[in-house]
Amino acid sequence: MVYCVLLGLPGAGKGTQALNIASDRGILHISTGDMFREASANRTSLGLEAQEYMSKGELVPDDVTISMLLERIEEDDAASGFMLDGFPRTIKQAEALDIALESSRKQIEVVPYIKVPEDLLMARLTGRWSCPDCSAIYHTVTKAPEVDGVCDSCDSHLLQRSDDQPVTVKTRLDTNREWTEALATYYEDQNKLRVVDGTGDPYLITERIISVLDEIS
Ligand code: AMP
Numbered sequence: 688m689v690y691c692v693l694l695g696l697p698g699a700g701k702g703t704q705a706l707n708i709a710s711d712r713g714i715l716h717i718s719t720g721d722m723f724r725e726a727s728a729n730r731t732s733l734g735l736e737a738q739e740y741m742s743k744g745e746l747v748p749d750d751v752t753i754s755m756l757l758e759r760i761e762e763d764d765a766a767s768g769f770m771l772d773g774f775p776r777t778i779k780q781a782e783a784l785d786i787a788l789e790s791s792r793k794q795i796e797v798v799p800y801i802k803v804p805e806d807l808l809m810a811r812l813t814g815r816w817s818c819p820d821c822s823a824i825y826h827t828v829t830k831a832p833e834v835d836g837v838c839d840s841c842d843s844h845l846l847q848r849s850d851d852q853p854v855t856v857k858t859r860l861d862t863n864r865e866w867t868e869a870l871a872t873y874y875e876d877q878n879k880l881r882v883v884d885g886t887g888d889p890y891l892i893t894e895r896i897i898s899v900l901d902e903i904s
Contacts, residue, residue: 688714689768689904690793690795690796691768691769691770691796691799692771693798694800694874695800695803695885696803696867697812697859697860698803698860699801699885700801700885700892702718704896708893709770711893712900713768714770715764716770716772717759717769717770718772719755719756723737723738723741724741737751744859746777749779749780752780753779756771756780757783757784775870776866778870781870781873795879796879797879797881799883799900800883801883801885801892801896802882803886805860809856809860812856812860813852813853814828814851815848816836818846821841821843825838832845
């Protein structure tokens, strides 16, 4: 049984690692981003409200987010442990989570923080290019075209989406770094933070996180 929060900036591989760890440990993976996207697709009142903020790239207000998450962790499938991905994102959310867990004599036990150097994050996040004609997708780090900037299948010039352009990515990283670092300090003060090297093969990163979890069980 393990209750944990996973921290990491965009591009650090947090979503993939959360899934790997949850399946390795047989615990529930809870992503508040996925919950909001599902609510929005189902057009529930929560989903419609959340969508207004998500479409502007803003955080959904704390009261809505906290009550949704606290209800979710009360469900039966969360009883044997969970890994939170994308929650908390504010100190108020972290405090609300601590108070709720304490009332059922539980607590967050460990907070792995996947750290990746800034230049590598930028390379991962700005590397995506697509073909406007045949929609093929490339990545300069993981799936580069044979000729730089040219589609392998149809020879068209590849384009970069505005979200993937360096200026936009830098702003996104800066905003995320602000709240991620604040939460890292919050959990460090509770002696729960464990920094994990997020470079190298994904399976190695999974192993590093597993050894952090092993320390507490
Ligand atoms: P994610 O997939 O984690 O990047 O989340 C997608 C979007 O959902 C975010 O940009 C926010 O608008 C919203 N969201 C997810 N988790 C939270 C949270 N803990 N607090 C506030 N908003 C959130």
